[in-house]
Amino acid sequence: xxxxxxxxxxxxxxxxxxxxxxxxxxxxxxxxxxxxxxxxxxxxxxxxxxxxxxxxxxxxxxxxxxxxxxxxxxxxxxxxxxxxxxxxxxxxxxxxxxxxxxxxxxxxxxxxxxxxxxxxxxxxxxxxxxxxxxxxxxxxxxxxxxxxxxxxxxxxxxxxxxxxxxxxxxxxxxxxxxxxxxxxxxxxxxxxxxxxxxxxxxxxxxxxxxxxxxxxxxxxxxxxxxxxxxxxxxxxxxxxxxxxxxxxxxxxxxxxxxxxxxxxxxxxxxxxxxxxxxxxxxxxxxxxxxxxxxxxxxxxxxxxxxxxxxxxxxxxxxxxxxxxxxxxxxxxxxxxxxxxxxxxxxxxxxxxxxxxxxxxxxxxxxxxxxxxxxxxxxxxxxxxxxxxxxxxxxxxxxxxxxxxxxxxxxxxxxxxxxxxxxxxxxxxxxxxxxxxxxxxxxxxxxxxxxxxxxxxxxxxxxxxxxxxxxxxxxxxxxxxxxxxxxxxxxxxxxxx
Numbered sequence: 001x002x003x004x005x006x007x008x009x010x011x012x013x014x015x016x017x018x019x020x021x022x023x024x025x026x027x028x029x030x031x032x033x034x035x036x037x038x039x040x041x042x043x044x045x046x047x048x049x050x051x052x053x054x055x056x057x058x059x060x061x062x063x064x065x066x067x068x069x070x071x072x073x074x075x076x077x078x079x080x081x082x083x084x085x086x087x088x089x090x091x092x093x094x095x096x097x098x099x100x101x102x103x104x105x106x107x108x109x110x111x112x113x114x115x116x117x118x119x120x121x122x123x124x125x126x127x128x129x130x131x132x133x134x135x136x137x138x139x140x141x142x143x144x145x146x147x148x149x150x151x152x153x154x155x156x157x158x159x160x161x162x163x164x165x166x167x168x169x170x171x172x173x174x175x176x177x178x179x180x181x182x183x184x185x186x187x188x189x190x191x192x193x194x195x196x197x198x199x200x201x202x203x204x205x206x207x208x209x210x211x212x213x214x215x216x217x218x219x220x221x222x223x224x225x226x227x228x229x230x231x232x233x234x235x236x237x238x239x240x241x242x243x244x245x246x247x248x249x250x251x252x253x254x255x256x257x258x259x260x261x262x263x264x265x266x267x268x269x270x271x272x273x274x275x276x277x278x279x280x281x282x283x284x285x286x287x288x289x290x291x292x293x294x295x296x297x298x299x300x301x302x303x304x305x306x307x308x309x310x311x312x313x314x315x316x317x318x319x320x321x322x323x324x325x326x327x328x329x330x331x332x333x334x335x336x337x338x339x340x341x342x343x344x345x346x347x348x349x350x351x352x353x354x355x356x357x358x359x360x361x362x363x364x365x366x367x368x369x370x371x372x373x374x375x376x377x378x379x380x381x382x383x384x385x386x387x388x389x390x391x392x393x394x395x396x397x398x399x400x401x402x403x404x405x406x407x408x409x410x411x412x413x414x415x416x417x418x419x420x421x422x423x424x425x426x427x428x429x430x431x432x433x434x435x436x437x438x439x440x441x442x443x444x445x446x447x448x449x450x451x452x453x454x455x456x457x458x459x460x461x462x463x464x465x466x467x468x469x470x471x472x473x474x475x476x477x478x479x480x481x482x483x484x485x486x487x488x489x490x491x492x493x494x495x496x
Contacts, residue, residue, distance in 0.1 A: 005049045006033035009059040045079055057088045148440040149476055152425070152433060155416040163421055165272070168263040170417050170455065171256055174410030175402040183260075186397040187268060189245045194367055196269060196327070202229040203326055204281065212319035216307055219362060226362070233326075237353055237365030246350060246370040246394060248335075250378065251401030254456030257373035258331065260401065262286060264371060265329035285328025287321045291342075292334040299342050300358065304349075307359030320357060322349065325368045336376040336387060343388045346370075350394040370395075404451040404458060412443060414455075415462065419477075424463045435466045437476040445479045 008022060022033065036047050048055065059076075077088070156173075158166045172180060203211060211229065218224045226234075247264070249257045266272070269282045294302050301310060305320025321330055332338070338346070349355045350370065354363045372395060381387040407414065415438065419425045425433045442465070451457050461484065468481035 005055050007036060007048065007055060007057045008033055009036045009057065045076065059088065059090055149437040150412070150416070150440065150443070152416060152419045152436050152438065156413045156420075158417070158420045160427060167421075168259060168266075170414060171260055171263060173413050173417065174407035176407070179260075179399050179401060182397060182399045183264065186245060186247050186399075187264065189397075190268060190369055193240075193242045194244050194327070194369060201281075201285075201327060202232060208319040208324040208326075209317070212305065212323060213317050216317050220307065220359075230364075233365050233367075236367065240353070240367075243351060244353060244367060244369060245396055246372070247397045247399065248378070248392075248395035249371065249373040249399050249401060251373075251375065252403045252452075252454055253375050254451075254454035255401040255403055256455055257375075257401060258288070258333065260399070261288075261329065261331040261371040261373065265369075268329075268369075282328075285325055286331065287325040287328065288331040288333060289321050290333045292337040296339045296342075299339060300345065303342065304345065304355050305357035305364075307357065310358040322355065322366050322368055323357070323364065326366050327368065329369050329371055332370060332372040334374060335372040336374040336378055336381055340388070343391050347388065347391045347394060350391070404454045408447065411447060414458070415443065415446060418459055418462050419466075421459070424459060425466050432475075435469050435475050435477055439476060439478050441479045442477045442482055445482050445484075449484050 022035070026033075034047075034049070048057075077090075156169070158169075211227070214227055215230055219226055249260055251257055265286045266282065269285070271279060271282050274282065289299075289302060291299065297311070300306075301314070301318055301320065303321050305323050306314060306318045308315055308317050310318075345355065352365075353367055354365050356363060378387055378392060382389045382392050404411075404414075419433075419435065419438065425435050427433055446458075446461070449461075453460070461482065462477075464483050465477045465481040468483065469475070469477050472481075
């Protein structure tokens with residue numbers, strides 16, 4: 001079992017200081033202390049305890065001049081600065097506190113605190129007692145590090161530098177079997193009814209803004225024929241026999257609804273078989289709109305597009321999210337907060353893929369898959385007439401993402417996955433991260449919490465744990481590094 005090591009390093013010419021310190025330390029702590037007579041820096045360092053235990057060191061400042069040179073003393077202090085186990089008190093023999101002397105010590109070791117000789121008799125009333133108690137608690141905690149620990153990546157290994165390509169793996173860890181089945185059905189139906197254009201995307205090489213501006217100029221300013229690409233889309237709309245399938249994702253905040261929508265989009269477009277500009281183009285075809293974040297007066301224009309001047313301050317044409325996602329995916333987050341009138345317009349679009357941008361008297365046909373998400377009980381809102389039943393029923397495919405408590409089957413793998421995220425646990429070299437292990441006790445503690453914020457909250461907790469471990473100079477996450485919110489604070493008091 002680890003213990004606190006109290007160390008007194010004394011100068012042979014000032015044995016009285018050693019005796020005073022020894023007497024005081026016996027009052028403050030039940031731990032035995034180690035007495036070391038100053039000789040050479042390397043000799044003293046060799047005598048310090050080697051086990052991975054906290055050190056509270058009291059060293060006489062007179063050692064630098066009486067027994068050896070100042071340079072030798074400075075070497076010793078710098079060595080202690082590199083020892084993350086140590087907290088150091090430098091005892092000055094000056095009667096009055098010397099700020100210059102304190103500054104010199106601090107510059108050599110920012111972990112050191114200077115006490116002058118006259119303060120020795122008041123150590124019980126100073127912060128030394130608190131330091132001893134803190135270090136004793138730390139010593140008790142140190143035994144955890146000798147227990148079972150897990151290497152980051154031992155359960156679920158992600159190649160270095162490929163986290164962004166592998167982040168969707170987390171969707172399929174623990175309790176998501178039903179989700180996987182529904183997702184497969186949705187993708188197969190979508191591929192059958194809305195296949196990827198074989199002759200090339202009509203928007204390839206031009207931005208949605210440019211194409212929308214072109215259509216407005218030709219049809220409403222110059223009163224000429226519509227652009228060719230628009231005619232092609234109209235023709236396709238006439239020949240389509242089936243409505244495009246759409247998906248509704250339900251789940252609590254932080255369960256990964258946006259991540260699932262992105263995954264489905266990339267999967268359908270064979271994203272991982274492409275590279276460079278092809279991948280960038282596919283990403284542009286994924287559009288998202290948070291229905292709660294857009295004012296009711298603006299949401300129709302944001303969704304369906306609008307000509308310049310359709311409302312005050314709109315000084316340019318607005319293509320709209322549906323137009324920009326042509327053949328791609330439109331993710332409607334928080335659809336439960338969509339205004340009633342917008343719901344009616346969306347209902348019409350889901351039926352046949354057509355709509356009127358604001359300011360247009362000509363229909364647009366835009367083939368797009370709608371993936372909507374909500375953290376509200378949408379079926380209850382339907383029963384209360386707070387959400388249109390017919391719109392709810394247009395989403396033929398429903399998926400409910402389980403919360404983190406329902407995914408405990410693979411909880412350790414999920415933690416392992418999160419700790420390989422470079423934004424949470426950065427790589428510091430090719431084969432190492434800031435934190436490379438997590439203790440068994442830390443994993444047990446993480447399991448005790450219910451995670452109302454789900455996956456996103458787990459990420460935040462582990463990010464803080466990495467910072468706490470790094471601050472102590474450790475590459476392992478221990479229970480004391482896990483800062484869980486109330487009401488677990490009282491429970492956490494049992495963990496150092």
